[in-house]
Amino acid sequence: MAKIAKDYYLTEVDKLPNSIYCMHDFMGEDGIQPHQHVKDQLLYTEGGLVHVKVQDTTYFLPARHYMWIPAGLEHSIHPGSNAVTMRNLYFPKTQGNEVFSAQAGIFPVNELLLQMLIFTHQWDGDILPEREAAFGFVSALRLILPQLSQNRLLLMLPIPTDKRLAQIIQYMDEFMQEGVLLPQLAQKFGFSERSLSRLFKSDIRMSFVQYHTIQRMLKALQLLLDHQIEIKEVAALVGYNSIPTFSATFRKVLGASPSAYAKRKDGLNLKP
Template sequence: MSATDDKYYLTEVDKYPESIYCMHDAMGENDISIHAHHKGQFLYTEGGIVHVETPQKTYFLPARHYMWIPPGILHSIHPGSADVIMRNLYFPVEKDDKPFYEVTGIYPVNDLLLQMVIFSNRWSGDLNRDDKSAHLFALAFKHILPEVSIYNLPLALPYAKHKRLNEIIRFMSTNLQELIIFPELAHQFGFSERSLSRLFHSDLGMSFIQYLTLLRMMLALRLLLEDGMSVKEVAALVGYNSVPTFSTTFYKIVGMRPSDYVKLKTGVLGG
């Protein structure tokens, strides 16, 4: 048994099926092994990017965003730095709840939701109907999520099942600062352009350029938040010669300019 097997996320969250479970946890450098809950999970993190892996995808959860993990979804959690703090609320999901709660997603946190997360810091463990004010607040928290979570950010990369495509993706991942040209990439790995294009669509469900762009943005998020690099430095390291082009692409994916995203690093919540 690993040192983390007795942690709350494996033993306590589902002990009382009707309760709302609340936990704020300093992760340190500990990974959380693969597991699932009967309850839906609201996950907000501070202090760095967190990687959440499911059997199908790797999700990247940056600052000022939250992840919703539906009940029954296998996942493991991997902090990007030793300073990460997780703020979790686990909710029972009912059959007549909105479809929102059935979909894994990453969403920006607006000011209202941020204040509600801050308010929830005072609680730990199970919130039951006996504690009427806390339980009603937590229920309101749950039910407001679909109203304030309009844009499910594509901050996830699917796993490639095709062996040769995995080799291509590894090459792309380690050469993001270089100019990666699709015809040259196809030739280098023994594909025609048409067959490689079809493979990206059939295996990953997206085009080469869509995958490459997401790959670059995932690295950019980490460099901006964890390594403290300037926007200009990050743009170059992820393969953009033009800072405005990088900034526009970042905005389309993340929902804010990289210069604004960097400012979020100093806006972490109090414990």
Template sequence: MDAIITPEDKYYIKDVDKDIKSIYCHHDLMGELLIPTHRHKKAQMLYTEGGIVHVTTETKTYFLPARHFIWLPAGIAHSIHPNSTEVIMRNLYFPVNSKEDLFYENEGIYPVNDLLLQMMLFTNRWNGNLKPGGRNFIIANAIKAILPEVCFTNLPLSLPFPKDKRLTNIVAWLDANLGETILFFDLAKRFGFSERSLNRLFQKDLGMSFIQYFTIRRILKAIELLLEKKVPVSEVAQAVGYSSVTTFSNTFFKVLGQRPSDYLNGKEILKKG
């Protein structure tokens, strides 16, 4: 009979923090549709290829698309939810040092430029602990060192969880109707609110207005459709409720700093010198 592998036996629980001074490297297929909630004593840099990944912390769900990475400071409890077992993950886990740049204290999603991508791909042959002083440790540590210099834009590719059950129901309805033209007045009426009281509920519970929440939710769905590369931009716009491609393109640009057509063609986002 095959041995049963529990979450505690997985590398992300068992091995990452064994040597607190090393940089731990792990590249592999996801192999599963859920990596359960866990935390590390080291900070984590996760880059993925071949699919879409959601990373859930105690307060937010992050949407990690292709050509981006997520930075998770040490101690942040999180679970990982890929849309396919065939998604490739590239992980580097870094020990925490004193007097580090403030960049490393905040979780976030960042685009990967060509330099960073090539450095990450260079680590492809590595797995396990990279010991201080070794050549591979120095190279991996250089990846960490350049992040504050090249990662200028912490993209708003996350949404908070509603805590109020009334808002949970509203958000679920919005998710199911992203392709429809939704007016705030009609939404409030449907769920028995005045516009003022519903907007106050969004602000109090989620820390953002309805339009801020709904805009980000639409763009996250649009990114998902663009990455599938099965439909043109005009159809993506329609699928997330925009009747005007121009309006959709302008909104996409405000959120991601890039036009949907450029994103579809894989042009890099990060072009600052």
């Protein structure tokens, strides 16, 4: 786990309640300790995978995606590599679009939103309404987010509370390449298939198949981001013998094919 960075900017975000706060920063090897804001947060990252922990769930934020973090939601941020850059916008709470605003989620960034985020790179710190052009532009970005963010991706996994299940999930991750099946898993850890299936559903509210599918796709995503590996090798490393099956599952979970995602993995590559 990455070490936790000093919270040098966290108290600045909410000092001026009417401002939109803009921050671009390299994370290095550091993370951001558990905290929350009075403002809503848009977190966009470049250069690798970022883990965002919210209560008993870990979100996996890849490059060319953003995470919406509602006001008041405690979270911590942990980079997957020292090359990660954060682009943050913090918005005052406003009326309207409460359904979108109230729920954390990860969304792909299309070209329009990408260009708008690039444009915000010229600003840092508080943007007040008196700065009409800047404030109007960033306010417009916020207003169109619900329209541009129809595809909420399930890039998250719950953290088990049962120690037995935590051990099983760790085993699933370590031996993913070999192909993990429920009957063999139950036998190895002294469960019946039925009781192990129930444990998944009672503890993390997901079936074994649902959890393991997302677990495999997130591992594949990390391999695509962090290593120069061909798609057929990535598929094999997460336990798929069929590349078409792997690609179809990847597209269903991540909203794009492995090849299309690999082409855009580097994000903006801008200097802060």
